[in-house]
Ligand SMILES: Nc1ncnc2c1ncn2[C@@H]1O[C@H](COP(=O)(O)OP(=O)(O)O)[C@@H](O)[C@H]1O
């Protein structure tokens with residue numbers, strides 16, 4: 378009994394979902410987050426990478442915070458993960474979600490990894506050319522500092538593309554959603570070309586509100602493609618490229634494709650050993 382009352386005292390009254398007094402009327406569950414119920418006027422701000430901003434948000438978020446919680450900020454944050462192989466439409470889905478948030482008048486920023494320079498660094502671009510402006514960063518932890526505290530506080534939604542390249546994805550998403558009340562929409566590869574987990578994308582699944590795994594079309598047979606086949610001899614995990622290097626494939630064509638590619642890699646490797654020893658032999662002979 379003593380233990381139970383001690384345990385209760387560790388949980389502030391603000392967390393009273395666990396201790397809701399039975400004589401009070403029940404709050405309807407699964408209401409939309411408070412901000413979607415409050416009318417607002419979108420207003421664009423100076424930063425060109427912000428698409429829109431809601432002027433009433435900072436005060437709403439502020440009033441939610443310390444008055445309801447003992448120290449911890451009330452969180453209306455969310456995390457949504459969009460994953461799948463290359464060419465599955467992950468970036469397309471991310472941009473659609475982000476555009477929908479912009480249309481609702483919410484303040485949004487897009488981030489992508491600066492490792493991916495395929496379409497320049499100032500936009501998130503789909504394989505078929507749709508794009509929105511973004512910041513290209515080497516890590517996520519620098520984001521709020523770079524943006525500045527006031528702008529970060531006013532931000533409602535953070536979109537992240539190429540999430541597999543961010544080593545600090547887990548910590549960033551947890552803080553942004555749990556403590557800062559942000560909606561974080563994350564798009565990235567769940568698996569690499571060998572179908573191993575890629576970066577931290579799968580690590581955030583336990584933090585997430587929703588997971589969407591998209592599929593592409595197999596470039597060999599046209600069936601659903603769940604995997605990405607690398608067509609080159611390169612073996613490093615990170616290798617930036619598009620359809621010149623990768624193709625989406627179904628399970629059957631992943632397996633058969635890997636056999637061919639592994640065999641080709643082995644031949645090329647032995648050829649290289651042969652060429653190197655030939656060059657070495659010629660060099661020694663010439664000395
Ligand atoms: N080689 C390709 N194989 C399949 N789709 C391709 C290819 N090249 C371009 N696409 C186009 O890419 C679109 C998906 O682009 P995108 O949203 O950038 O995908 P992801 O971010 O998942 O790689 C497809 O709808 C398709 O029209």
Ligand SMILES: Cc1cn([C@H]2C[C@H](O)[C@@H](COP(=O)(O)O)O2)c(=O)[nH]c1=O
Pocket residue numbers: 462463464467468493539565566568569570571605614615616617618619623
């Ligand atoms: C499979 C695989 C992919 N990559 C790289 C290749 C591209 O630059 C990105 C994925 O881009 P997309 O928006 O999903 O098309 O990741 C890699 O480095 N290693 C891999 O194994």
Ligand SMILES: [Zn+2]
Pocket residue numbers: 595596597598599600626627628629630
């Ligand atoms: Zn196939």
